[in-house]
Amino acid sequence: MTEQTRSIKIPLHNAGEGLALFGPQDTYLKLIERQFDARIDSREEEIAIHGPQQETDQLEQLFDVLLQLVRNGYNLTERDVQYALDLAKDFRADQLLDLFKGEIAVTFRGKPIRPKTIGQKHYITTIKKKDIVFGIGPAGTGKTYLAVVLAVTALKEGLVKRIVLTRPAVEAGESLGFLPGDLQEKVDPYLRPLYDALYDVMGTEQVAKALERGLIEIAPLAYMRGRTLDDSFIILDEAQNTTPEQMKMFLTRLGFGSKMVITGDVTQIDLPRGKKSGLVEARLVLSEIGDIGFVTFAQEDVVRHSLVQKIIVAYEKAAESIE
Numbered sequence: 361m362t363e364q365t366r367s368i369k370i371p372l373h374n375a376g377e378g379l380a381l382f383g384p385q386d387t388y389l390k391l392i393e394r395q396f397d398a399r400i401d402s403r404e405e406e407i408a409i410h411g412p413q414q415e416t417d418q419l420e421q422l423f424d425v426l427l428q429l430v431r432n433g434y435n436l437t438e439r440d441v442q443y444a445l446d447l448a449k450d451f452r453a454d455q456l457l458d459l460f461k462g463e464i465a466v467t468f469r470g471k472p473i474r475p476k477t478i479g480q481k482h483y484i485t486t487i488k489k490k491d492i493v494f495g496i497g498p499a500g501t502g503k504t505y506l507a508v509v510l511a512v513t514a515l516k517e518g519l520v521k522r523i524v525l526t527r528p529a530v531e532a533g534e535s536l537g538f539l540p541g542d543l544q545e546k547v548d549p550y551l552r553p554l555y556d557a558l559y560d561v562m563g564t565e566q567v568a569k570a571l572e573r574g575l576i577e578i579a580p581l582a583y584m585r586g587r588t589l590d591d592s593f594i595i596l597d598e599a600q601n602t603t604p605e606q607m608k609m610f611l612t613r614l615g616f617g618s619k620m621v622i623t624g625d626v627t628q629i630d631l632p633r634g635k636k637s638g639l640v641e642a643r644l645v646l647s648e649i650g651d652i653g654f655v656t657f658a659q660e661d662v663v664r665h666s667l668v669q670k671i672i673v674a675y676e677k678a679a680e681s682i683e
Contacts, residue, residue: 364412364413365410365411365413365416366412366413366416366417367409367410367416368408368409368420369406369409370409370424371405371406372406372407373405373431378402378405380436383436383441387438388436391441391445392419392445396411396419397412398410398411398412398416400419407423417451418449418451421448421451421453421454422448422453424453425456425457426441429456429457429460432460434460438666439476439664439665443456443476443660458481459475459476459477459478462474462481462484464484464506464510465510465512465513465561467560467561468560468563473509473561475502475506476502477660477663479497479501479657479658479660480501480502480506480661483495483502483503483506483655484506484510486653487619487621488510490651491618491619491651492611492620492621492622492651493619493621493652493653493654494621494622494623494624494639494654495507495623495655496625496643496655496656497625497656497657497661498625498657499662499672500663500664500669501663502663503623503657504553504554504557504597505557505560507621508523508525508554508558509557510593511525511593511595511621514593514619515570515575515576520592520593520617520619521575521591522574522575522576522577522591522592522593523570523575523576523594523595524579524584524592524593524594524595525554525558525578525595526578526579526580526583526584526595526596526597527551527554527580527598528580528581528598528599528601528606529580529581529582554578554595555567581596581606581610584610584613587613588613588614589613589614589615589618590617591615591618592617592618593621594613594614594618594619594620595621595622596621597623598623598624599623599639600626600628600630601630601631601637602637602639603636603637603638604636604637604638604642606638607622607638607639607641610622611642622639622642624639626640627675627676627679659676
């Protein structure tokens, strides 16, 4: 039995819409064509699609959603189109429309910050609802960045009195001892991603002022011992490199009116051999506590260059074959 074919036409308001949809040098169009057998033709002010019924239906939803985004002034990127494509294959591309409405903040340059994937949106919602949230997943999923954005927003809105950012001082294969400078300078390279996220949201001057006034504190995890942190938004980054003892010590610092976000990637553990990861253990020990949120990101949530996603998938496959 031959599969039914279907032809559809999608009208455009002007040629500019076609350019926005298809990308520079038709990059987005080529990306779509590589993954579908249906034929896509663009004439003056319409897109014509002809092919198997299911594919045509998927492409109709895809272009309808992308067009709505373009008409709402959203600048599409290759990453957005690829993500929309993945969703369209399950007829879920319409979920993107809600995503891009959800502006959570603006950078100091005035650029809106929005969740870019369904996983990110779930993460943001969970952080707003719960006092302790674990964000676990691969690099490039925005775990740390979004937590910092929400921390700055909470500070600006007066929901917390300060932000505390911390990481365990375990290095990815390098030794801290060989770096020049005092402890602060030695620790800084490992806290760099936290600074970068802050600079993006607040700008360098505002960050410097907030650090001076103690509104933001950036310190290695060892500095947290013996303290109780009230009215604070506390982020523990690179949590896969904590020991179970450090993780328990950190979690029990939670004071009144505070929020904690713990981020990490369980595939990137740099602890010495035989040492257990506090993040891995916390996921097992605390999973039954309903007031603690666990958000697991997948490789579809990677919002970096599309090659980063492919690299993550390749490493995952290699790890599975070794096991």
